[in-house]
């Protein structure tokens with residue numbers, strides 16, 4: 305399927321409120337609450353060789369995100385897990401990206417949404433590298449948009465509303481020729497990229513921002529465990545932009561981005577070093593069941 309093919313005009317099946325429907329019939333009405341008020345949460349996970357990596361953790365996070373937004377989930381974690389597998393099978397996919405989404409429906413309009421029902425859909429499609437030529441290291445703009453404070457937004461939910469600033473940051477970066485953007489938090493500390501967590505290397509030690517106002521990514525936690533296995537020290541702490549000068553390596557982690565080296569962030573340059581490449585390789589093996597994470 306060409307990447308340019310619109311996402312509403314493809315062949316295949318989508319799991320929609322409990323059953324598989326034809327891809328082109330997986331539609332919502334324009335007066336859907338989520339369309340107007342961003343009352344939607346979602347997930348994103350990859351399947352490798354037919355197995356969805358950390359499937360249950362993603363389904364659990366979908367539940368947590370919905371709970372944070374006060375959206376009752378009509379399906380259990382086990383049912384979401386089973387539905388994700390069903391979607392892969394129905395579309396005959398083995399290496400794919402899986403996108404569960406839960407949203408408030410058209411049962412009520414206005415800011416209040418108590419009468420809305422939570423609807424759930426799951427789609428899957430083949431999706432190559434999130435960043436082109438990622439092995440060479442990507443280039444990040446420094447975004448003027450900051451991650452909101454925990455008291456201003458549900459920062460630990462994978463909530464659609466939070467991605468508004470990510471899209472704006474990403475577009476501003478693309479307009480300047482960058483691959484993505486590095487965002488600070490409301491205090492001015494380093495937070496993350498628009499869809500992936502940030503890690504830095506200096507003197508053989510990994511430093512990563514404390515996830516107190518952005519997602520503590522599943523890939524982030526996986527890569528921290530992989531680093532531990534390699535006896536690499538990982539420090540979670542507040543990181544300020546002035547420190548970027550002193551870091552030798554920089555990489556991003558995310559289910560879509562996997563482990564992606566960064567060679568440039570604004571005025572700062574980094575090497576695509578051994579530690580980054582080693583963890584990138586470990587992650588690639590782990591997700592394909594060629595390395596145990598215990």
Ligand SMILES: Cc1ncc(COP(=O)(O)O)c(C=O)c1O
Pocket residue numbers: 348496497498499500501518519520521522523524557558559560
């Ligand atoms: C904003 C943001 N941060 C971090 C991540 C990484 O999370 P995960 O590793 O769980 O995919 C993602 C991707 O889901 C994201 O969209």
